[in-house]
Amino acid sequence: MQERLLGACALGGLMAASSAIAADKVAYQLDWLPGGDKAPIYVCIEKGFCEAEGLDVTIVPGRGSTDAISRLAAGSSDIGMADIGALMAAKAQEGVGVTAVMSVFNTGPHAFYTLAGSGFGSVADVKGRTIATSPFTSSNVYLPLVLEEVGATEDDLTLIKADPGALGPMLMTGQADGIIAWMTDLTRYGNQAAEAGKEIVALPWSEAGLELYSAALIASDGFLAERPDVAARFVRAFRASVEFCREHPEDAAASVAAIVPELGAEDVTGSLKDALPLIFNEVTGTHGLGTFDADRLAATWARVAEAQGLDAAGFDPETAVARSYLPES
Incomplete structure (x- = not known):
């Protein structure tokens, strides 16, 4: 046995x-x-x-x-x-x-993020804004196209390249009017805004025609x-x-x-x-x-x-x- x-x-x-x-x-x-x-x-x-x-x-x-x-x-x-x-x-x-x-x-996941009450209420409002972005994001490749969709060019805004971890703080402290990020980060940036007593607004580029x-x-x-x-x-x-x-x-x-x-x-x-x-x-x-x-x-x-x-x-x-x-x- x-x-x-x-x-x-x-x-x-x-x-x-x-x-x-x-x-x-x-x-x-x-x-x-x-x-x-x-x-x-x-x-x-x-x-x-x-x-x-x-x-x-x-x-x-x-x-x-x-x-x-x-x-x-x-x-x-x-x-x-x-x-x-x-x-x-x-x-x-x-x-x-x-x-x-x-x-x-x-x-496409690409978007502008801004703060409620900033007057930056649509992709078309990007003219004259200071926008921060990561140097490595693929969104930068498509930025000229979404700007073209709303009758703008990169000359119509001030684009700052920054470390990805700095984008949220730059937006919350007013160093940038908006940032470029993916829609997959909405909750993360929303939480950062809430901690600062602010409200995040996402402006997906797909809504401006970038399908x-x-x-x-x-x-x-x-x-x-x-x-x-x-x-x-x-x-x-x-x-x-x-x-x-x-x-x-x-x-x-x-x-x-x-x-x-x-x-x-x-x-x-x-x-x-x-x-x-x-x-x-x-x-x-x-x-x-x-x-x-x-x-x-x-x-x-x-x-x-x-x-x-x-x-x-x-x-x-x-x-x-x-x-x-x-x-x-």
Whole structure:
């Protein structure tokens, strides 16, 4: 009996070891610091969506879309997140071996933030204002386009480049009339304003006509070619994690805080809730979660090409995406 028990234990150990060995390792590339807007990958790991698909996922830190694209192109990471506009520009100019496999933010997150009562009540009111921005944000690329939409140019305002952590204090203390930030930061800046006895006002650039795809799940072409089944399983797990974030934002935020304990669950929840309207909206209702509509993709490329002075006709935006990895709804 004891021998049979020992044999069963040994078999169980072998099965567990076999299961661990069978899990496919995937390096996930962040495009920025951890936070609520990055919640799906933490949910995928902490809630077991990745494990259920036989994946052992490691998160790699990043410092912007360009950095993420470069790492994926070099093969040091397998799949991750970046702005699809940055990806299309990189493919048009350098032919990088990276492809988008799922849309995440189907609406641009870019916005001006100002304070209630400042008289800066719409994007068109930016003329004559002092605006602070981070040197690294992709929003700077699109600033000339949104200004054009309201009949302005950068000469009509004073633009200050500042450290990202200084933007909120500059706005609260009156050193800037407005700042450039993403809608995913609405709760964070709103809390800063409340602490200063003020009220934040967000002016999304999408409301001024800047409609485009933004953050997307992108992958190394080598990863897609060599491990297509792993890629498909990852996209399936990631998409399920995005759905979980919508249905259970507090639990999703807890998953982020569990893996990155220095982040407070309350702040993460706010950032996630700020990000969800960029994922689930009228575009999602029309085309489905994660999809790339050909017309919207072409319009995004046209905006990117105009913003960066590229030949729009010289690149086909369809070559930047692969739709076959996305599961059917």
